[in-house]
Amino acid sequence: MARTLMKGNHAAVYGAVMAGCTAYYGYPITPASEIAEGAAEIFPKLNRTFLQAESEIAAINMVYGAAGSGRRVMTASSGPGISLKMEGLSYCAGSALPCVVVDVMRGGPGLGNIGPEQSDYNQVVKGGGHGNYRNLVLAPNSCQEMCDFTMLAFDLADRYRNPVFVLTDGVIGQMMEAVELPKPVTHIPDRSEWAVCGTPLNKNLINSIYLDLDDLERWNMALDAKYRSVKENEVRYEEYLMDDAKIAVVGYGCVSRVLRSTVEMARARGIKVGLFRPITLFPFPEKQIRAFADRGVEKVLTVELSTGQLVDDVNLSLQGTLKSDLYYRVGGNVPSALEILNRISELYGV
Amino acid sequence: MEKKTVLRKPAGFLDVYKHKPGAEKDRTHYCPGCGHGILHKLIAEAMEDLEIIDDTIIISPVGCSVFAYYYFDGGHFQVPHGRAPAVGTAVSRANPDKIVISYQGDGDLAAIGGNNILQAANRGESIAVFFVNNAIYGMTGGQMAPTTLEGQVTTTTPYGRNPATDGLPLRMAEIINQLEAPTFVARVSLHNPANIRKTRAAVRQALQNAKEHKGFQFVEVLSMCPSGWKQTPVNCLKWIEEKMLPIFPLGTLRDRSAEATPVVRPEPVLEPGKVLEKLGLTEDKSRGFARGTVAEEYSEMSIRIAGFGGQGIMSTGQILAQVAMEYGYNVSWLPSYGPEMRGGTANCSVNIQDDTIGGAEAVSPNMVIAMNRPSMEKFEKTMVEGGSLIYNSTLVEISPSRTDIKAFPVPITGLANELGDIRVQSVVGVGAYAAVTGMFRPEDIIEMLPQFFKGKNKSIIDLNASAVRAGYDYVKNNF
Numbered sequence: 001m002a003r004t005l006m007k008g009n010h011a012a013v014y015g016a017v018m019a020g021c022t023a024y025y026g027y028p029i030t031p032a033s034e035i036a037e038g039a040a041e042i043f044p045k046l047n048r049t050f051l052q053a054e055s056e057i058a059a060i061n062m063v064y065g066a067a068g069s070g071r072r073v074m075t076a077s078s079g080p081g082i083s084l085k086m087e088g089l090s091y092c093a094g095s096a097l098p099c100v101v102v103d104v105m106r107g108g109p110g111l112g113n114i115g116p117e118q119s120d121y122n123q124v125v126k127g128g129g130h131g132n133y134r135n136l137v138l139a140p141n142s143c144q145e146m147c148d149f150t151m152l153a154f155d156l157a158d159r160y161r162n163p164v165f166v167l168t169d170g171v172i173g174q175m176m177e178a179v180e181l182p183k184p185v186t187h188i189p190d191r192s193e194w195a196v197c198g199t200p201l202n203k204n205l206i207n208s209i210y211l212d213l214d215d216l217e218r219w220n221m222a223l224d225a226k227y228r229s230v231k232e233n234e235v236r237y238e239e240y241l242m243d244d245a246k247i248a249v250v251g252y253g254c255v256s257r258v259l260r261s262t263v264e265m266a267r268a269r270g271i272k273v274g275l276f277r278p279i280t281l282f283p284f285p286e287k288q289i290r291a292f293a294d295r296g297v298e299k300v301l302t303v304e305l306s307t308g309q310l311v312d313d314v315n316l317s318l319q320g321t322l323k324s325d326l327y328y329r330v331g332g333n334v335p336s337a338l339e340i341l342n343r344i345s346e347l348y349g350v
Numbered sequence: 351m352e353k354k355t356v357l358r359k360p361a362g363f364l365d366v367y368k369h370k371p372g373a374e375k376d377r378t379h380y381c382p383g384c385g386h387g388i389l390h391k392l393i394a395e396a397m398e399d400l401e402i403i404d405d406t407i408i409i410s411p412v413g414c415s416v417f418a419y420y421y422f423d424g425g426h427f428q429v430p431h432g433r434a435p436a437v438g439t440a441v442s443r444a445n446p447d448k449i450v451i452s453y454q455g456d457g458d459l460a461a462i463g464g465n466n467i468l469q470a471a472n473r474g475e476s477i478a479v480f481f482v483n484n485a486i487y488g489m490t491g492g493q494m495a496p497t498t499l500e501g502q503v504t505t506t507t508p509y510g511r512n513p514a515t516d517g518l519p520l521r522m523a524e525i526i527n528q529l530e531a532p533t534f535v536a537r538v539s540l541h542n543p544a545n546i547r548k549t550r551a552a553v554r555q556a557l558q559n560a561k562e563h564k565g566f567q568f569v570e571v572l573s574m575c576p577s578g579w580k581q582t583p584v585n586c587l588k589w590i591e592e593k594m595l596p597i598f599p600l601g602t603l604r605d606r607s608a609e610a611t612p613v614v615r616p617e618p619v620l621e622p623g624k625v626l627e628k629l630g631l632t633e634d635k636s637r638g639f640a641r642g643t644v645a646e647e648y649s650e651m652s653i654r655i656a657g658f659g660g661q662g663i664m665s666t667g668q669i670l671a672q673v674a675m676e677y678g679y680n681v682s683w684l685p686s687y688g689p690e691m692r693g694g695t696a697n698c699s700v701n702i703q704d705d706t707i708g709g710a711e712a713v714s715p716n717m718v719i720a721m722n723r724p725s726m727e728k729f730e731k732t733m734v735e736g737g738s739l740i741y742n743s744t745l746v747e748i749s750p751s752r753t754d755i756k757a758f759p760v761p762i763t764g765l766a767n768e769l770g771d772i773r774v775q776s777v778v779g780v781g782a783y784a785a786v787t788g789m790f791r792p793e794d795i796i797e798m799l800p801q802f803f804k805g806k807n808k809s810i811i812d813l814n815a816s817a818v819r820a821g822y823d824y825v826k827n828n829f
Contacts, residue, residue, distance in 0.1 A: 002634040003675060005672050005675055005683070017625070020620055023440065023443065045629065046618060046620075046628055046629075047615075049443050049618075051440075053436065054436075054466065054468075054469035055465060055466075057433065057436075058439075058465070058469065061437050061466075062436050062437065062440035063440070064427075064429065064437055065427065065440030066440040066444050068427055068437075068441070069444035069445055070444070071444045073440070088430060091429070091430050171684065171710060171711075174685055175682055175683060175685075176668065176671060176684075177681065178681055183622060183626075184622035185622070186622055188620075196426065196427065196441070196445075197445060201407065201424065201445075201448060202425060203404075203423065203424060204425060204426070205419055205427075206426065207426070209416065209428055215371070257707070257708045257710060258708060259708075261709045334709075334711065336709065336711075336713040337708065
């Protein structure tokens, strides 16, 4: 199919459409609003539901209703809106409902600003709402990946019956690139076993309440087993010139693109820097980062648009095996490739 | 409709309450004297008599009726506190041929979920809402509800509800009745047999309408809570009669059952061929322009375009990216965004290259198109040595300070004015870029104009074609 120039936010809408998402429930917020606007334009052409909810809370509960009814469903927002959705997300995970949420991160805390940040990392990657649950989290760094990962998110959501996040930032959401649209799916997994749907009505129960203490403990253990299986099977990452790297830079989303330029500038100066880019943030590529030392990496620099959220996971993965540093910019600022290279030179005397 | 179902458990209830933990799977969890059981039975009977048991989806809230799903036959959702109307909205849209019942208490519906019920009612969602008003929070142990009466003692109003600090009871049926969309709005009571009969009729009207998919039904039911009120069941009946009825008058506030039209929702399109057809994606519209010879210095472009808001800065960048894409380049376009977007100036970054594009912002561009003086002064400094600066000499009356870059003063605004429309200055800029870099042929840009100006008439397209030529020719003739 032809390549089309489009914003990352619009690419996410096409990913959802091609994945057979039949309902979008959302609330406007910069810099994610183009996702709602795109869905508002496209979904009605296919008799699919677009509804501008009265609040972020209503939107995620509509997602809960549609998912429980066996539909592929999506919502999108940014920091403050994602905070509001947390209770509903906990219910989705607690009721084992597949759904997709796109978070186009902006500056925080509080109202912050609409510039790009990555400060929703903890609230999205660690769960965020109450109870023992995790979201699967995919981190695209291009408009093509906004489309492809949104589509993939629906498959993962179905496979694990769990919320899946597409976690990106204002840069990737707002920028335009050529996107090759994928073909629409031909098959959506059957959900009649658990969903409230079908004719005659499938008399299932969508529920997350377990009054009996042992029942709830068993359910938590089942969720835990699910997340272990996710960690075993769904780790995704990308490397650039890591094979002979002495210094590994770690970053995701728009930062990983800048880091690619940093690596090229460093190599031009003869400094052996390689890029390690986690694509899944949960599951986190722990084993791959733990293996850095064995591959000859000597230093690790994590670069993020948050004051030390990603680096916690990098350090947990490294288990103290390597010197690990953090460089961050926040408030809507994105570091330049040269700025990061200068930091590398300062830190490591290269 | 008026089939009598009495003196036995209605078929709308499950035979055995299988979801209920513990040994007692044949009785409800409600307290003696509570009204929920009566209302449950009226609903279950109506489900049987209307023959909708296999088509009913019941939404259980948070509150005493959190376990409504123990008892009713049908499909079930248990949902977050107050959100039943939001969940119900999506459930009814996903299952347009089913009957969706939202069963809520007063804290759930009128306090934490107040906005959700208003908005769902206002949209006229196909949901039948049964709202149990017992003027108290039952499940959490007798705290104040939005419907708690003036002076009523609860665990959070130990001195009685004080209107000066706690407000007065909310009359939800009257509030819902202010909205245009709802079909049926009634307030009924469970405190004596005569009123239970009226409740029975209201429940059946609401469910009959729901069966016919006639939009939003709202039945407020005054109900007893001996545990929360700390009164005997018999006193509770009297308390409703004497205390609640004056504040919450009974009756049908609205009945548009006869004239309401059923909600129809067509099936979503999922078949891949139809999806592509409906979205106009069946044919490959890419042009695949052949590249000419491009000088080495222009083979990999990092471009900053900047000017006043309204000078078409964003669209200049988008056109460059679109055209380059048709020549097979990797492209990116990033708008000025976030903290940069201040003071009425605008800028965007465009990258055009064969390799994978890294950072999308043109931090050190090899091309700047400056449409006004502040933009030139700001971004000239950022350019790489040997880069090219196209600046709008109509508005920029100074020369660039850098001597290690190539400067192309082009009277972009002037050329647009000569064509009679200042709005074409962005396209003049594109033409100038094409001439400086040799990256695009002007006729290729012109071929794409109808795509950039979708829905515009031929004279606008022609005007822009002239603008491309004007920018292109100016550079060719002067440098």
